[in-house]
Amino acid sequence: MRQILTAAMLSFCLLGGSASAQDVTKIKFTLDWKLQGIHAWCYWALDKGYFAGEKLDVSIDQGEGSAATVTRIMSGAYDAGFGDINAIIQNAAVKPAETPLMVYMVYSKAPFALLTKADGPVKSLKDLPSTRLGSPAGGAAFKLLPLLARTNGVDYASIKITQIAPNLQEQLLLQGQVDSVAVFSATSYMNLVSLKLDPDKDFRWMFYSDLGLDLYSNGIMVSQKLAKERPDAVRGLLRAINRSIKETLADPDAAIALLAKYEPLIKKDIERRRLLYVYQSLMDTPEARELGLGDVGETRLKSAISTIVTSFELPRSPNAGEVFDRGFLPDKAERTPPVIAP
Template identity: 45%
Template sequence: MKHAISRRRFTLAAGAAVLASALPRPALAQTPTRLKMILNWRYQGPQGWFFLADDRGYFREEGLEIVMDQGNGSGAAVGAVASGSYDIGFGDINALIQLVARSQPGAATPLAISALYNRPPFTIAVKADGPIKTPKDLEGRTIGGPANDGALKLFPAFAKLAGIDASKVAITNMQPNLREQMLQRGQVDGVFGFVNTIAFSAKLVGIDPAKDFRFINFGDYGMDLYSNAMIASRKLATENPNALKGLLRAINRGLKDTLKDNDAAIEAVAKREPLINRAVEKERLVATLASEMSHPEAAKLGIGDIDDARFRKSIAIVVEADGLPRVPAPDEVFSRAFLPPLADRVTKLG
């Protein structure tokens, strides 16, 4: 009898083992690819799509772990990727053009893989009741900005296009949180920055930008440039292209979610920076979507892609105006190889 019971137990165990082997198995957990990303600025409303993509698991679904750090300016993000301190960044594509133009052909410079800001946000803000009304009026004045600000870095190019003698303009650096107050107090005659960065940072300190400031926008004087883009190290683009494709798929999903629910995006920002003014940051987000990301070409190309002819012209503008040593080919600066298909990408903002 004991032998019969043993045989029966063995048969049941063997049958269970066979059944278990026939059932579908969960995939073995894989260690995600960890990427360090630097943002263009401190945590603000227009970064909400990155945080939504993170909070909703879109990066994780792509096998990625993204560590996001605050930035010190859109130009600085490019340098941080170029130095190897970060794998990816959200930075100014024009700063990347300058870097590539100063490098030898074939150098392992970073690569822009998605041009999210397709209209130029660069500006110089001055006091509305002050004497500066045209770019020429900047001569003999002092203009300030954070050292790594994108507009400040493009000022030599803007000066040439707008007919300003740049040698007659004094440039001073300041901490980002002091910019709007220093202008309001008359400590400088103007400040460099992105239109929406200045306008909504002014609101946060009780300044009415519509009443108190006048904006001299670079785009009104021939600088039809792209702006902030996703920037990746050349090493990463070469060795792990699938990681970058997954990254952009996740960001695209985060952007779609942001368009559906601005408040959710702002809450994702507040999760990282609880002291933000939610109302102002929502205004900043909406204004960014409506201005920096609203070029008509997006309806045909989708957010992230570029118009090749327009990009060649923008490269030429930056190179000529800055007196750079060579004109990079567009594919030295930008690649669309990592973008999601057009049918999957955002084409309308609103």
């Protein structure tokens, strides 16, 4: 009798363990680029057990570009990631059933900018014709450049485009091999700091958002499959990330120290400054203070979609619901942008 009871209890435990394992959702998550301070929140959620607390088994890989996040998810290789909403718009216009959904906007202000030397020949967009502009071929800032030029009455064909490696943009500008570069400010600003230069005094930044392209940028996106089949997992993912964003900003030293466990070669002082710079310049916007972190303005989003559709001559205009779904966001009270020390 004792053997029968023991066998029954063992069977119950095994079945219970199996059921518990099935409750855990595995999520393959891709970043937009190599590990930087701006990704500290993702590893904070992983290390602190916030993903696990939401019954998520999250694996994180480095990325190959903010637009590549979209294609990675569309391929089925990843379930979620951190990438560019403008790439979602472009893909949703032609493959609406396959394109991922943005579910949490991180960069309320787009980081796309043209960078020039303060004493260089390019002082405004009107100076671009016949000058040399460098950019990686796949960069989001470069892909939007024709629209920026058209919006500001600049002849794009007259600009001398040079394709350059992402890690050489600032160096080639400094050497005078190009007159301007199309950059992602979150990366280039700190590259200049690491070169012992003053990004604010020695250089001129022309943000697309100040020149007629009021676009959104990077945020958390998920596959339509994950959103439809595991909506609670998506909500849990955002709860964990939202909590971690606020906690990493409250204690940036601890956040960067933790990030260094995953990438020992990072320069902690540079990445700490990058984390705070990105928050102050791209995340803590008047709109984010009004709507909460993660959300977008409906009118602004529709305008951004129209802008991208026109710029890339897309065959159809996706509706806002095909691009962004706020239904997975934590409560607004939990998404108040934190006030951090200057």
